[in-house]
Amino acid sequence: MSALAQSDRLDSIRREAQRSLFRARNGIKLAAGTSQPTVGASPKRVVWRRGKARLVRYESDKRTRRPPLVIVWSIVSRSYILDLRPGQSFVEQLLDAGMDVFMLDWGEADAVDAGNTLETYVDNYMPRALERAVEVAESEEVDVLGYCAGGLLSLLCVAGHPELAVRNLAVMATPVDLQHVEGLVKALERRTLELDDLLDANGLVPADVVYRGFATLRPTTDIFKYATLWERLWNDEFVEGYQAMGEWIRDQTPMPGGVARQLVDLLRSNRLAAKGEMPLGDRSVSLEDITCPVLNVLAENDHMVPPPASEALRPWVGSEDFTELRIPAGHIGLAAGRDAAKITIPRIVEWLNERSS
Amino acid sequence: MTQFKQPKPGRPWWRPLVDGIDRAVTPPANEFVRSNLFADTVSMITRLEVRLRRSAERQSTWMLHLWNLPAAEDIRRMRAQLAAMEARLRDISERLEDQQLEAERERERRVERPTTDDRARSA
Numbered sequence: 253m254s255a256l257a258q259s260d261r262l263d264s265i266r267r268e269a270q271r272s273l274f275r276a277r278n279g280i281k282l283a284a285g286t287s288q289p290t291v292g293a294s295p296k297r298v299v300w301r302r303g304k305a306r307l308v309r310y311e312s313d314k315r316t317r318r319p320p321l322v323i324v325w326s327i328v329s330r331s332y333i334l335d336l337r338p339g340q341s342f343v344e345q346l347l348d349a350g351m352d353v354f355m356l357d358w359g360e361a362d363a364v365d366a367g368n369t370l371e372t373y374v375d376n377y378m379p380r381a382l383e384r385a386v387e388v389a390e391s392e393e394v395d396v397l398g399y400c401a402g403g404l405l406s407l408l409c410v411a412g413h414p415e416l417a418v419r420n421l422a423v424m425a426t427p428v429d430l431q432h433v434e435g436l437v438k439a440l441e442r443r444t445l446e447l448d449d450l451l452d453a454n455g456l457v458p459a460d461v462v463y464r465g466f467a468t469l470r471p472t473t474d475i476f477k478y479a480t481l482w483e484r485l486w487n488d489e490f491v492e493g494y495q496a497m498g499e500w501i502r503d504q505t506p507m508p509g510g511v512a513r514q515l516v517d518l519l520r521s522n523r524l525a526a527k528g529e530m531p532l533g534d535r536s537v538s539l540e541d542i543t544c545p546v547l548n549v550l551a552e553n554d555h556m557v558p559p560p561a562s563e564a565l566r567p568w569v570g571s572e573d574f575t576e577l578r579i580p581a582g583h584i585g586l587a588a589g590r591d592a593a594k595i596t597i598p599r600i601v602e603w604l605n606e607r608s609s
Numbered sequence: 610m611t612q613f614k615q616p617k618p619g620r621p622w623w624r625p626l627v628d629g630i631d632r633a634v635t636p637p638a639n640e641f642v643r644s645n646l647f648a649d650t651v652s653m654i655t656r657l658e659v660r661l662r663r664s665a666e667r668q669s670t671w672m673l674h675l676w677n678l679p680a681a682e683d684i685r686r687m688r689a690q691l692a693a694m695e696a697r698l699r700d701i702s703e704r705l706e707d708q709q710l711e712a713e714r715e716r717e718r719r720v721e722r723p724t725t726d727d728r729a730r731s732a
Contacts, residue, residue, distance in 0.1 A: 302706075303699060363692035364699065376703070434643045436651065444652035449659045453685045454692070468642050468651075472635045479627045483620070555639075 271486035278491045289496045292332030294343050296355070300384040304359030305377045307384055309352075310343055316350035317608055319419050320389035322382060323355045324402040327373070328462045328507050331357045333500045333588050334399075340493060342587050342597060349601045354385045356402075360505045366455030368508035370408065370515075371533045378409040382416055393419040395604055399587060400425050400557065407565070408530070410544065412537040420607050422547040422600055425583050427557045429525035429564035430518055434555070436465040440516050447509070447516050456506035463504045469555045497588070528568030539565070545573035547603050549596065551586040552578050575603060 281287045300307040307322070323343075325331040334342040334355070346353050356378070361368065385394050396418050398406030403426025410418050427433055431441060439445035452458045467474070484490040524530045529538040546569050550562045559578070566576060577599055581591040641647055670680035 302703060363688060364695045366692065367696055436648070438643075438645070439648040439652045442645070442648065444649050445655060449655050453681075453688070455689070469639075470635075471638050471642055472631065476627065476631045476635070479624070483624060 274486035274488070275482075278485050278488065282485075282491065282495070287495075288499070289337060289492045291337065291496050291499065292330075292335045293338065294335045294341060294347070299354070299388045300381055302377055302380060303372075304361065304365060305373075305381065306357055306359065307381045308355050308357070309385075309388060310347055310355070312347045312352070314347060314350050315352045317352065317605065318389075319391045319393040319395055319608065320352035320354055320385055321346065321395045321397055321604070322385045323353065324378065324396060324398040324406045325355065325357050326399055326401040327358050327361075327405070327511060328401065328459075328505050330500060330503050330505065331355055333584065336496050336500070336588055337493065340496075340588065340593075342592060345593060345597045346601065349597075349605075351601070351604075352389050352391075354389075356381050358505075361456055361508045362506075363454035363456070366509045369510040370405070372508075372510070373405050374408045374412060374537075375533055378405060379413050379416055382409075382418070386417060393417040395420045395422070395608070397422045397424070397600070398426060399423075400427070400583070402426075404428070407539060407542065408532060408537055411539050411541045412532055412535070414541055414543075418544050420545045420547070420604055421542065422549065422603070423562075423565070424549040424596075425551050425554055425557045425562060425586055426548070426565065427561045428568075429522065429561045430515065431522050431525070432558050432561035432564075433519075434558070435469050436461075437519060441519050443520075447512055451509050451512070452506075454506075455509040457509065457512045459504040459506045462507060463502065466504075466556055467501075497584075524568075525564040539568035540570040543570050543572075545575075545607050546571045547575045547577060547600065549577045549579060549586065549600065551581045551583055553581060554583040554586070556583040573607075577603070 295311040296308040297311070298306050299309050323331075323334065325334075335344065338344065343353055343355070358373070358377075382394050382396070386392065394417060396406050396410065398404070398421075403423030406421060406423055407426065407428070410416065410421050430437065436445065436450075440447065447457075450457050450461055481491075481494060518524055518530060524539070528540060529536050531537075546565075548562060548565050550559045551557070552559060554562075563576070566574065579586055579591060579596050579599075581589055581596070585591055586596055666681060670682050673680040
């Protein structure tokens with residue numbers, strides 16, 4: 253064996269030995285749960301509250317762009333996925349692009365919120381939160397970016413409240429045609445399962461049911477991800493990211509029964525996809541009344557909200573400026589993965605900048 | 610037949626094996642959980658679990674009430690009433706808040722644009 257080959261072999265052995273040590277250390281930390289990563293750490297302050305809903309504004313000395321952007325989060329799951337860790341943060345990237353970023357988060361529903369309906373969010377919370385963002389940012393208008401169910405709320409709010417000064421509306425992985433959503437939703441659509449079978453004693457769809465509803469769509473993920481974890485357990489950066497993502501996946505929030513009931517009705521009637529409208533409060537809200545520019549971001553490998561569920565928005569929006577952006581990512585990867593940093597966020601920023609002052 | 614590829618440099622020897630199994634198992638598993646059979650099976654198990662739970666609760670409620678003791682159902686009802694009351698209070702306080710905010714905005718608007726009456730009074 254040549255000297256070079258011997259040296260390479262020694263390096264390889266040394267590297268493997270070192271990795272084994274790191275693997276053992278990180279394995280013990282993971283098993284003991286002694287080092288939890290800090291998530292959602294970008295500095296922010298609460299500028300508005302109502303019920304469990306809160307609007308936060310992210311601190312930044314790089315604000316150059318108007319109008320401000322309000323991210324409307326989903327009713328289930330935690331918004332910190334968009335600000336997972338430094339260097340892996342959707343919010344951070346928007347701030348770096350000069351945006352004035354707000355986040356509208358709905359908190360964790362409890363028994364008091366069981367009776368909340370879509371009207372609670374669309375007619376009560378959202379208009380007030382958007383007005384507050386305009387006030388705090390000293391702007392005249394606001395851009396809105398809704399994610400998943402937050403996108404649905406954003407569509408209904410903008411359609412149902414033409415008086416709101418929304419300049420641009422972007423929605424990501426938003427289910428408009430619920431009949432394309434898989435899993436437990438199919439059982440509800442076919443009426444082999446009723447919502448009352450899923451509600452807990454507080455009148456909520458439990459967080460655990462929400463989590464299992466999504467997890468069953470990729471039944472082998474949990475098994476094979478351990479292989480990747482074992483392979484890269486020596487890598488501190490990977491382990492931290494794994495922990496942070498794992499924490500978020502398990503950290504779902506319950507859904508108010510009132511909202512769930514309306515979504516089941518919407519699923520069975522499919523009115524929004526078939527007619528572009530749905531009853532809300534004492535009126536019918538029509539997507540045709542959305543006349544501001546609209547960006548519809550779809551994840552091509554989305555197993556939770558498959559592309560056809562989001563594509564259904566296209567025929568109904570009244571806006572003449574409608575853009576559909578397809579990203580080769582999954583539901584979560586759309587906003588929190590490598591593709592988010594390289595593709596999704598720069599394209600959204602570009603689209604918004606083309607339509608801002 | 611599933612192809613087991615050679616590991617890339619730096620990757621462990623077992624990785625191609627695991628990836629091969631993943632490629633073989635995952636697509637049919639994903640297809641199965643999207644089938645009506647799976648949805649119907651989950652529904653049936655869920656309904657059965659709910660039925661058994663409710664039956665057990667009915668039995669235990671009857672026994673507890675025999676001894677004049679509160680059952681889970683009674684506590685649940687009370688919690689639901691409390692939650693409804695708290696929701697109503699929240700609703701009322703939100704309306705008050707809105708009225709106060711509207712009154713404040715009206716005052717600010719008056720300060721910026723005095724009405725004809727205000728001007729006459731000050732003259």
